[in-house]
Amino acid sequence: MRRPGQTCVAITGLAAVLWALALLVAAAAADNAPADELRIITSYQADVVQPLQEAFERSHPGIRIRVLNKNTHAAVDEVLAGNDRRFDLFWASAPEAFAVLDKAGRLIDLGHGPHADFAWSAVGWTWRGPRDGPVPQDWNDLLDPAFAQGIAMSHPMRSGTMHSLLETILQDRGWQAGWAWILELAGQLSTISARSFGVLEGVESGDFAIGLTIDFLALTRSDRGLVFRYGRPVIIIPARIAALRGGTRPQAAAAFMDFVLSPEGQRILLRSDIRRIPVDPDIRAELAQSLHPEVRAALNFSWSRYDPELAARRYWEVKQLFEAFVARDLLLRRELWRRLRALEQALPPERARIRRLLTWMPLTEHQARSAPQDRETLLEWAERSHTILRDAEALIRRLEQPR
Template structure:
């Protein structure tokens, strides 16, 4: 099926109607002609699609609910009681989790999950164009001393795109080296926010200089003087949309998904208010914005495919480890890094003790093979209700985190007392 293009003017004429449609309707009794879509996308992304779809199918009422990826997966794993028909997200591992647990519809023709890729995305960070902090595309540069206190990121257990950033780091660098990078990055963080959008808000209003994010969120806010830096090497992932089991409008769901991946839907992605790179190669060929070419080049050189299945197996475990070793002890860990940097600045080269502290602060004493069962156990349960095994693992991880930070603190105190005595003697 082909679809006409839609103008910005038409989107604006329906904005008030759409707002009324999207507020409060999810809690209302289900109507036979109502399509329910659960998405982590912001309204600025999905509203043009809903408006354009409504022009084509005026008899189908589309009700949207915006919810972060992890909370969405949690609700769907608990049974999809609100009978959502479509799930729409940038997180490929979320669809793997839903597929493993039978929550994705199956195509009648192919027998495969009824899921389509609709766009490409990549990770990096946003800054103000006039930011005094130097811009670089090197992930390692984020660990430099001049970045201390300038960086913000969302909590991975509340943000699908940030969870994907963690997984990308672990898959590219390896489990231990990846965690070492993340634990050192924590020393340069200004804050950990509750949602991805809050990271961009903070950069826009000057709360912090660098915000770790996904490309399209920053591109869509270019008018706020935000620019996006693709971390190199650029690693591309495909965003997806899928039809759920337990919905009430499977035919309408298929029509909606078909529209999103149609030429007209793919062209909507390239409008400035959405600013995403289409999955369709023929439509990407029409793109003119510079960032489209960045992803096009990366697709030809995508040397490491993102393993969404692996990410889904340890979905809960990776988030829980980040919480135990970073989020729940954020101030303590960040202060330990600050104290170490002060001591390092007093010496021409790090001492043996300083190297020991560095190793402690970048250590995650949990092996990759130790988290598989905990990750898979989550697939059959709601994230909010931990199994006994998960709860036990979480307590062990929290204890290991506290022990490491305590050991680092003891060594830091020894060096700080020594440095104070040296100052007195001088």
């Protein structure tokens, strides 16, 4: 008769053997992928990827492409964790994501440097036309009470382009003034969507009056009634593609990068269902007349360019501060802004004091970047935000009392 201890040892040994076999099968599946398979992880939807993919495969019949669509934040996390699925290329609109991966040593140079810019973009807002009522002309117009609870945006943890939009504001206005604008914008928000396309779909359906977005996402939906306006000043953001460490098809990856940057690949970006601004100046000249004048001007000046390195240095902090100070207590912050605007009888100094609280980011950039990137920091930031909101609410409640 087998003793219980012997049974346990046998089961444990069998489990170990099965686990080892599973690892071998997984490794073999990765190592024995078709020799012609190029793996791309991208934040782009099929309407951007497929035209370039199909054109590339026609000119390179020996290479087959497999694409995984994943939001930028999740894609960066996967690559930083080791790129276990051995993707060959990363392709996205948020340039700071590439700077983060480059700093971590996750990108390789196949002839274009650690990454290559292939298109330009800029951020702004969209609405469904024709619109009854006012239309925002600049960023500050979005703070007008006429748009209260009518604006939608996506979460920067789920949308690389929304992280770039926040950085556009912070880089243009500076840390404190930029956060003051973002915190006041929170009072205008109808929702924070988990998807960039959720914002556009909501504007199309009439659920939201205004949607914050990046140019090409709205411009490709102009046939559905969407109108897009660039925020001023127009700050040009490069979209990038890069080869990944751990990929298994470097020659195919280099060929695809070459194609995207070639005249043929750049010209595909001009299609009405893609609407990207090519980096190739000769190809870009073909749409010069249709480019917004401020975009043409911004392309000619270095001061109007986005700083991906700066955005990368505070990549984690900006996302987490948005979560702690905007997303976490959105309903309360929005309600306090509504109540503040209703205090018509309050004296200007009293209203100004409450406004200062509602637009106050209590952490400097240095303090935020010096904090440990751990759960305790996130809880501390959330508590600081909530404390400020409680203080503002106490002041509002006192002023709401009959005098």
